[in-house]
Amino acid sequence: MFFCPIIHPKVTMTVKTPKNICIFEDDQFFTLFPLTYLRPVFELRCGAVTLAERIRRFFPNSDILYQCRDYLAPLLTENSAAIRVNQMINDDCLFINGSVLCDQALVNTVLQNTDCTFTYNNKTIAFWNKLTTSKKEIDVRCIRYPWDLIKLNAEALKDDFEFTSKKIHGRLYDGVHLIQPENISIGADSKIKPGAVLDAEHGPIIIGNGVTIMPNAVIEGPCYVGDHSIIKAGAKIYEGTSIGPTCKAGGEVEASIIHGYSNKQHDGFLGHSYIAEWCNLGADTNTSDLKNNYSSVKVTINGETYDSGLLFVGLIMGDHSKSGINTMFNTGTVVGISSNIFGGGFPSKYIPSFSWADGANTAEYRMDKAIDVARTVMARRKVTFTPAYQTLLQYIFEMTSHERTS
Secondary structure (H helix, E strand, C coil): CCCCCCCCCCCCCCCCCCCEEEEECCCCHHHHCCCCCCCCHHHCEECCEEHHHHHHCCCCCCEEEEECCHHHHHHHHHHCCCCEECCCCCCCEEEEECCECCCHHHHHHHHHCCCEEEEECCEEEEEECCCCCEEEECCCCECCCHHHHHHHHHHHHHHHHCCCCCCECCEECCCCEEECHHHEEECCCCEECCCCEEECCCCCEEECCCCEECCCCEEECCEEECCCCEECCCCEECCCEEECCCCEECCEEECCEECCCCEECCCCEEECCEECCCCEECCCCEECCECCCCCCCEEEECCEEEECCCCECCEEECCCCEECCCCEECCCEEECCCCEEECCCCCCCEECCCEEEECCEEEECCHHHHHHHHHHHHHHCCCCCCHHHHHHHHHHHHHCHHHHHC
16 A cells, blocks of 8 residues: 555646546456456556556545456455445446556546547547547557556656655664655655665655665665565665565565565565565576567467567566575566476476476466465465455466466
8 A cells, every 4th residue: 555645636627526436447457467367457556556546546536436357346345345346337437447557647638528538549548427429549658568567667656756745754773875865755664774775866765654674775766665565684676666565575676566465585686577466486586587689578478479579578477476496587487376486497488377387397286275375375464365365266276277288
């Protein structure tokens, strides 16, 4: 959760703020697998907040509704108790695509033009729940693939800093070095230990509540560290990195997103990667994020191979997956949910969900064992493994079975 008191911007508009805002996901969620197996597109993190939180902060006086895939609704309802999920809407409502990286320009445009359906590259971005007779093509930042989140993360972090208190709370021990402290925000009860360096010369640094930065860690902005996370001693956290709540991060991390409740606390390199929740990267796990021939990285998602058009793409790892010590991931590797990767050499660049991967060899991970481990891991962070969560895991197990038998 975004830690700082939110400063809501003044919205310049010629119409009143909508009574309802519905954040929806469209039918392109599958190009964001495995990150969207257990969550809607709009629950993905980019910058210091999720895509949904980014939209919601522009509409503090509107009721928020979510629309998502039916099989996600029970768990999303549990996790968002104050928000209506997949309910009919009869009142005045503005629909906004949850894959958009919302900003002030988009808000102004949609509030000033209530008779249009707004599109971007033929993708519906926003519309009002009334008959519209025209379409308007607009320029927005839109998330279609996992590497879009990584590519836009530094830019999103700079946007997010404007919504923080821009104050330094918590405790700074003697020997802490802050470079351009006016670009640093630190939440309550956080501790920055001796020798730590927070370098905000090239972008802001946002530290949540109850964070511990251990001695001699170096953090370069733009960067975000979420509530109750720990940055280990001697860690090197480079620009463009977001570390969500209740994580442990160490070693070398560059231009990556760790969604939350995951650990990469030992030495090893994580670059241009997205790690979902409840993951653990074993000691000396390393990711390649650049090909030796400097060509663009190709990535396989949901059975299709896409050219990212980028020189740098590292590891995309789904929820509850883990790597053993000394694991090496090739450029553009995708790991599904609840998989275990270990052994010598590079594993396959695509590892199906619920797999045991020993080098190039894979076997199916038993569902009952996966559930037992997930329940244990979540309990260690005092998070309840609910029946709705178990039902969703079992659904994804069946949904992805063809990948493990092909």
